[in-house]
Amino acid sequence: MGFQTLDDLTVAGRAVGVRVDINSPLGENAELADDARLRAHVDTLSELLERGGRVAILAHQGRPGGDAFEGLASHATRLDELLDAPVDFTDTTFSTAAREAIDDLPNGQAILLENTRFYSEEYMEFEPQRAARTHLVGRLAPHLDAFVNDAFAAAHRSQPSLVGFAHALPSYAGRIMEREIEVLGNVQSTPTPRAYVIGGAKIPDSMTIIRHSLDQGLADEILTTGLVANVFLLAAGHDLGDGSADVVYERGHWEQIDRAADLLESYPEKIHLPTDVAIERQNRRVEIGVEDLPPAGDEAVMDIGTDTVETYSDILATVGTTILNGPAGVFEESTFETGTRKLFDVVSDSGFSIVGGGDTSAAVRRFDITGFDHISTGGGAALRMLTGEPLPAIEALEA
Ligand SMILES: Nc1ncnc2c1ncn2[C@@H]1O[C@H](COP(=O)(O)OP(=O)(O)O)[C@@H](O)[C@H]1O
Numbered sequence: 001m002g003f004q005t006l007d008d009l010t011v012a013g014r015a016v017g018v019r020v021d022i023n024s025p026l027g028e029n030a031e032l033a034d035d036a037r038l039r040a041h042v043d044t045l046s047e048l049l050e051r052g053g054r055v056a057i058l059a060h061q062g063r064p065g066g067d068a069f070e071g072l073a074s075h076a077t078r079l080d081e082l083l084d085a086p087v088d089f090t091d092t093t094f095s096t097a098a099r100e101a102i103d104d105l106p107n108g109q110a111i112l113l114e115n116t117r118f119y120s121e122e123y124m125e126f127e128p129q130r131a132a133r134t135h136l137v138g139r140l141a142p143h144l145d146a147f148v149n150d151a152f153a154a155a156h157r158s159q160p161s162l163v164g165f166a167h168a169l170p171s172y173a174g175r176i177m178e179r180e181i182e183v184l185g186n187v188q189s190t191p192t193p194r195a196y197v198i199g200g201a202k203i204p205d206s207m208t209i210i211r212h213s214l215d216q217g218l219a220d221e222i223l224t225t226g227l228v229a230n231v232f233l234l235a236a237g238h239d240l241g242d243g244s245a246d247v248v249y250e251r252g253h254w255e256q257i258d259r260a261a262d263l264l265e266s267y268p269e270k271i272h273l274p275t276d277v278a279i280e281r282q283n284r285r286v287e288i289g290v291e292d293l294p295p296a297g298d299e300a301v302m303d304i305g306t307d308t309v310e311t312y313s314d315i316l317a318t319v320g321t322t323i324l325n326g327p328a329g330v331f332e333e334s335t336f337e338t339g340t341r342k343l344f345d346v347v348s349d350s351g352f353s354i355v356g357g358g359d360t361s362a363a364v365r366r367f368d369i370t371g372f373d374h375i376s377t378g379g380g381a382a383l384r385m386l387t388g389e390p391l392p393a394i395e396a397l398e399a
C-alpha cells in the first residue's frame with residue numbers, strides 16, 4: 001500500500017485531526033435518523049483515544065442549501081455514547097475557541113468540530129497544495145501533529161478537509177479507509193469466477209462499472225437488476241411500456257440504452273437480463289415473463305421476478321466472488337421488496353461478497369441480512385472505486 005496507516009503513527013500525547021464521514025439521514029427535527037456511519041468509525045476513534053491521542057474530529061453533514069445541511073451537535077452526543085472516552089463539541093470549526101479547545105484537549109479525549117461545510121471553501125474542490133492554503137486547513141494544521149483520513153465515503157471529493165491536511169501534515173489512513181482500499185482496490189485478487197450484480201438507479205455509473213469490469217477481465221458474469229435491467233431490456237428490444245420508458249426518459253437515461261446495446265453486442269454470453277419482472281396492477285404485485293411485455297397502460301416494471309431470482313441464484317452458486325451494487329427493485333415499497341430481499345440473501349451466502357452503495361447498504365440493514373464479507377461505507381466513492389477511477393483523498397494520502 002502506498003500510504004501509512006495507524007500502525008505507523010505515534011499517538012500518545014499528540015493532537016490528531018481525524019476526518020470522518022458521519023454524513024447521515026436526519027429526522028424531522030434535524031436529529032440523527034441513522035447512526036450506522038458513526039458506528040463504523042468507532043474502531044478508528046477508539047484506537048486513537050485508547051492509545052492516548054488528543055483527537056479533533058472533522059466532518060460534514062449535508063450540502064449547503066439542502067435539507068440535511070445541519071450542525072453536528074447531535075452527532076457529538078451520539079459519538080460520546082458510542083465511545084468509551086468523552087467527546088466534546090464546539091459549534092465552530094476553526095475559530096480561536098475551536099483552536100484553543102484542541103490545544104487544551106487532555107490525552108485520550110476527543111472534540112467534534114462543527115460541520116466543515118459551514119465554510120464556503122470546504123464546498124469547493126482543490127488540488128491538495130491549494131487546499132492546504134484554505135482558511136480551514138491553514139488555521140487548524142498548526143494545532144495538529146498528524147492527520148488521519150477515515151472518510152472513505154467522501155474520498156471522491158477533493159475538498160480541503162479531505163485533501164489539504166494530507167499535504168500540510170504527516171498523514172495516515174484510518175481503519176475504515178484502510179479496509180475499503182484493501183477490499184475495493186483489490187477486486188482483481190478475489191476468488192474467481194466473479195459475478196457483478198448491478199441494479200439500482202444510477203444508470204451511467206452502472207454502465208461504466210459494467211464496461212470497466214468486463215473490459216478489464218474482472219467480471220465473468222453480469223447479473224442486471226433494478227432500473228439498470230430495464231435499460232438493458234430496452235436495449236435488447238423489449239417494449240417495457242410507457243410506464244417504465246417514462247421513468248428512464250424522465251431521469252435522462254435514454255442515451256444509456258445505446259451503451260447497454262454496445263455492451264450486449266460485445267459480451268452477449270456474460271450479461272444476464274431478467275426473464276421475468278414484477279409490475280403493479282390494481283395495487284398488487286403481478287409477475288410476468290419478459291416475453292409478455294409490455295404491460296398494460298402505464299404499469300411500470302418495479303422489481304425482478306421469481307424465475308429471475310432462481311436463475312441468478314444458480315449462477316451465484318458457481319462463483320467465487322460477488323460484487324453487489326444497487327437494489328433489484330423499488331425495495332422501499334413492501335410489494336416490490338421481494339427481489340432485492342431474496343437476491344441479497346443469496347449473495348450474502350455465496351463465496352466472497354462485497355456490497356457497495358448507499359441505498360444498497362440501507363436495504364441490507366432494512367432486511368437485516370448478515371453474512372456479507374464487506375459492506376462499503378461509501379456510495380459514490382465505492383462506485384468510483386469499482387469503475388477504476390482514482391479517488392483524490394486516497395491519492396493525497398499516497399502522495
Ligand atoms: N425497477 C425500478 N424502477 C425504479 N426505481 C428502481 C427500480 N429498481 C430500483 N430502483 C430504485 O433504485 C434506487 C437505488 O438505486 P441507487 O441509488 O443506484 O443505489 P445505491 O445508492 O445503492 O448505489 C432505489 O430508490 C430504488 O427504488
Ligand SMILES: O=C(OP(=O)(O)O)[C@H](O)COP(=O)(O)O
Pocket residue numbers: 021023062063153154157358377378379380381
Ligand atoms: O454521503 C456521501 O456520499 P454518498 O451519498 O455517495 O454515500 C458522502 O458523505 C459525500 O457527500 P457529498 O456527496 O455531499 O459530497
